[in-house]
Amino acid sequence: MTTVTEAAPTTGERIAALGRNLISPRGAVFLLLAVLLVAITILNPSFAEPGQFIRFIQRVAPVAIVAIGQYFVIVGGEFDLSMGSVVTAQVVIAGNLIGEDDAKSIPVLLLMLAFGALIGLVNGLIVSFLKVPSFIVTLGMMLALLGGVLYWTGGAATGNPADNFREIGRGGIRDLPVIEILPWSVVVLAAILALAIWFSRRPFGRTIIALGDNATTTGFAGARTWWVKTSTFVISSLSATVAGVLLVGYAGVHPSVGRGYEFIAITAVVLGGVVLGGGRGWVVAAVAGAFALEALFTLLNFAGIPSTWRDAVQGVIIILAVAYAATTFRARRKGHALEAPASHPSPDASQTSPETANQTSPAPGAKESDDPSSARPAAIPSSQRADNETKGGS
């Protein structure tokens, strides 16, 4: 189970380990983020000023929160394509129901949370009990919600809600030293990220990952799989709701707010090294993926790419980044990219004994995301990765 050296690691080994971490799929996103932030700072040194940087975090907060929600669904083996439309629907609900009446802020906020939970519940129950692929269920939900918004608004903006409701996304704690303002969005993001990290270390959070790795064994292990799966969709819809609340404040009400968020979130999660299909991933890396994406958009703004080129450049960079994450991941699973292959059986040899691997396959996935420090490739025997591959779907 282990290839860890017996002797205490030397400084050289530590640096090598850090390097391996940074080019490994889970570390790659942090490396990418650092490169992007440095590039932005070179183009525009004022970006690194604390006041500017906190504004950048404020801007990323809604996307990052949506990515956290999407992380739980994806790591549990499903997709939620309805997140963007939930954001849109919540933004429109806030705009239409609150209007200029401050007193309605709290009741409407509660209604929005209830609505978000309901959407997630419906998605989750249909996926769990009617056995419809989540891809289709949430795609349908996306169309239904967008259609509802279109019916309600005719596709055009209504007025912005009362200013005190918008304060959550737009305002913050003012007159602070160094950063001048601590936006509420940043506080909300920090709280949700902390909650997500805590939650994913709880037994329930581990069960989600186990479910994504192998639903059958998780079921045999005694987990109520339908409830675990449904709860991931509720989490994602609620996170989309929170993002919607922040976006109403940050931007205002428009039926285009939230458009494409599901794909930005999925891209962020994949950039963060989370495996589509479930079972492996780290929520912090997913958030880093969201930051890396937004940093990329910002970099393109600063670099002055002509507007007609922008989407193409953006698309190519995202494909390259995701492809890098995917290839390093595959290479690692084959066991010859990032560690010495000599101590392990070759993939050919391991293919002959898949039964042994099946018995233990959920374990590495679950353990892997518990502890980031154990995320080093060396901690996981490559033979099991190879076996996972030959299992043909789990």
Place this chain on the structure above:
Amino acid sequence: MRRKFTVVSAMVGALALMTLAGCTTDPNVAAPSAEAETTEEAVEWFDQALFDKQDAERDVVPEGPEDQPWLQYINAEMVDTSSFASEGAKKACFANASISNPWRQTGWITMNQQLKVLQEAGAISEMETRDAQDSDDTQIADIDYFINEGNCDVFIISPNSTAAMTPAVERACDTGKPVIVFDRGVQTDCPVTFIHPIGGFAWGIDTAEFLIGELEEGDKVVALRILAGVDVLEQRWAAAEKLFDEAGIEAVDYFTGADPAEIKKIISDELAKGDVQGVWMDAGDGAVAAIEAFEDAGVDYPVMTGEDEMSFLRKWKETGLTGLAPVYSNFQWRTPLLAVQKIFAGEEVPKEWVLPQSPIAAEEVDEYLALNEGMPDGHYAKFGGEDLPGYPQVWEERVMP
């Protein structure tokens, strides 16, 4: 595991492509010749002849009733419609591109109130409307449906896109019944009349001249554009870009999709890069988000051009910034129905019915704010429906007919 990963990735990729494809406005269904022309247009939207024509039209005093701008016309060449003259109420068939932006929604409400007046006058029996929801394919099907089964006396078409709609409009003309086109144009002169305000170049000239007058050489203008490829919008930018360039103003343009979150990010990044002295918009949707970005960054307001949408006029007044509200005359939505009345009465109408289009300047803001006091933010100040039944409640409630 591996296979699942591959399949799932393929599905995500396919869906992403579908989403992207769904957003395109490319007229796939157009005849090959029409498609070739669109490609040429895409390369260069600037048209010197049209630019000069619209530039001159801005200074022309329009003919027609003074207090009814929707019946005025500029430099018109009148056509005889006596062959269409006939008695009785007629059925109008309206192929609408969409009501997916506040400008079209406001116009659509006004049009329906105008319809009520003409129904009471006995000129129009009913109007059957099909909404293409921004889709060329749907609108072509809508027009063909009207031709074959609509039992229409007159076709009113507000084209979704120029090239793609041309063959369908020609088919409608071939029925021998009168065809009225308004707002965006088509590449044929078969309709009886084509109704539109002066146009995009005039908008671009008005706004760019204002900004150039207020700014100094070397100042920076951020141009926020909704989308690419729609002629009325592209012409606005083509004219403004040319004038900025000539005046030595540094202008950088972005596509925003009218998404306020996107607009706010763009302005924040531009402010982080350096000072921004001016903001130019090709439509007022999202103007408030742009102004808020300056507030959030704690810098001075820019010199700005928006549109005559109430949200912009209110924010303009509230902040006291230096601004101009260019107008793409919303009252043009009344004109097609009034044209129906004239055509069946045998009165002559302009072949190309160019309606007046004049921006709202700083000294007029108070007047327009007072006139439209109870109107929602998405309302357009120059909607021209003050004399119609239901004013002002119908526009205040803003329920789509």
